[in-house]
Amino acid sequence: MAEVKSLINAFGRMAGWNSVTLNIYGRDAEGISELGYDDTVEKELVKGAGRMPIGVAEGDYIAKMTLKLYQEEVIAIMDSLPAGTRIQDIAPTDVIVQYVYNSRIHKDIIRNVEFTKIGRTVKKGDKTVEQTVEVICTHIDWNQ
16 A cells, blocks of 8 residues: 655644743733743753863752733733732742644642742834743743
8 A cells, every 4th residue: 555645843833922821820821922931940061180070060950930910811810819929929820831733731830939020012003912920930841
C-alpha cells in the first residue's frame, strides 16, 4: 500500500494564543491580552587551577510572571472582593495555564501568585484599556 504523505508537519496543529486558557481565582480569565512566565536557577562555573572550570555553583531559584489584563477583567476581579479591598490584599493563589493542541492538554501551575502593583493608563486613540499588573510568585510547576 502506498504511503500517504501528510501536508502538516510532525507536530500537527501548533499551539497558539487561541489555545491558551488562564484560570485565576477559580475562573477562566477572558480579559487577558498578554501572559509570560519563567523560572531561573542561578548557576556559574567555578574556576580553580588550570583553564577549565572545576565545577558548577548553584544559587537562588527565581520565578517570574507578567500579566496584561483588559480593564474589564481587573474590574471583574475587584468586583469579587469586599468593598474597600485592594487587589494587593488578595491572598496568594495558584494560576493554572493550559495549552490545548492535538487533543492534548499541557498544564503549568504558577504557585502563590500575588498582585503587587496595579494602575491605569489610557491615551487618546486607545480602543481598549489594558493594564500591565505586577505580580510575584514562589515557583512554577511545569507540565502537570
